[in-house]
Amino acid sequence: MAEEDKAIIDELEKLWDKFSQTEIAVKYQSELQKFKEWLSTMGPKLLMARAKEAAGRGNPVARDYTLDYAWGC
Numbered sequence: 001m002a003e004e005d006k007a008i009i010d011e012l013e014k015l016w017d018k019f020s021q022t023e024i025a026v027k028y029q030s031e032l033q034k035f036k037e038w039l040s041t042m043g044p045k046l047l048m049a050r051a052k053e054a055a056g057r058g059n060p061v062a063r064d065y066t067l068d069y070a071w072g073c
Contacts, residue, residue, distance in 0.1 A: 004067050005044035011071065012043055047071070 016036065019025055025032055047070040054062035054069060062069040 002044075004048060004070070007067055008044040008047055008070065009040055012039060 020032060028035075048066070051062045051066045051070040055066065059069070
């Protein structure tokens, strides 16, 4: 696992309790664990793909601060 992926997964874990209490999460409680597993697998890939695409378009922040850009910082 790439260091960037681990950082993203760690951040998702920190935010999970807050998310799991939201109205939509409560409504779909039976699917919540499956969503968490999917998010742990696909979340870092999707966020990093977004940052790499932006870097490829010439965005200097995405190029130089990929992880921060992926998080929207």
